[in-house]
Amino acid sequence: MAEALLSVRDLRVNFQITPAGAWPWTAKKDLKAVGGVSFDLYPGETLGVVGESGCGKSTLARAILNLIPASSGEIVWLGKTLTGGSTRDWHAVRRDIQMIFQDPLASLDPRMTVARIIGEPLKVHRPELSADEVMQRVRAMMKKVGLRDEMINRYPHEFSGGQCQRIGIARALILEPKLIICDEPVSALDVSIQAQIINLLKSLQQEMGLALIFIAHDLAVVKHISDRILVMYLGREMELAEKSMLYAKPSHPYTRALLSAIPVPDPALERKKEVRLLQGDIPSPINPPSGCVFRTRCPEAQTRCAQEVPVWRTLDNGTRCACHFAG
Ligand code: SF4
16 A cells, blocks of 8 residues: 555544633633544545534644644654644645635735735745746646636736635645645525535546545545545544445444434435434534443443543454444
């Protein structure tokens, strides 16, 4: 097997926060936003990361890029450990790892033209390029992502959400990175535009040999683009599986609940489908449940689940899962 592009080992991100409504001098509490996540990502692969809002997937993405410092754990990029590394080490890696953000319009500077937005990373990371060379690359990248040449001097507010996301993708790709972290890139877009952006990312991935980490809050969105999928809940890994295995035979009760929430376009099949609605809200990450963090909403919870933290283990089918009774 090829060498992993990115290895994340037991990555944890904790925040010290004052609980809502408490006096400012009250002792701060630990919020475990990411509670020990591990995975490898290989060249050209897409890892889907899925979970409800607040499950730590965006924090995980930002910690991988060192935009939020990790509390512990290890991030290894092409065999080199980055955690604890210098600013210079991270600067070099930023050229190879780029990010696409959730809100396409908010992520673009409204005072900059499309040419400046897309060309800016080249000015930072490739200062040896002349202004003409930068413009040539910007125009070529605009064509690749489906933006017309005459749009080059326009401002972000003149574009639709889908077009703004294309500008964001062009900016992320202009340095020819090896990995793009897509943080819910389609959740603010209409369904028809979502499909266009996912198809665009998929074709650019094939053309440029990119690896992707694609974050979304439902399993329907990541199905088309992912090779493997990591399901997270309250900052913890619940299941990591090959796409075909996860959709055909989900091992974790939380994955089964997320899958049952996906609407089926055929009304007859939709009526027959077993729906496993999750009861209640996600517990507070400041005060997570004992044992399995999913137990307060798990339809299959038993006494043991409150007493023991499930071990993150590999099942016979190759899936990794954190449930006492999986497999
Ligand atoms: S360990 Fe228990 S509570 Fe947790 S997912 Fe499995 S059955 Fe549900």
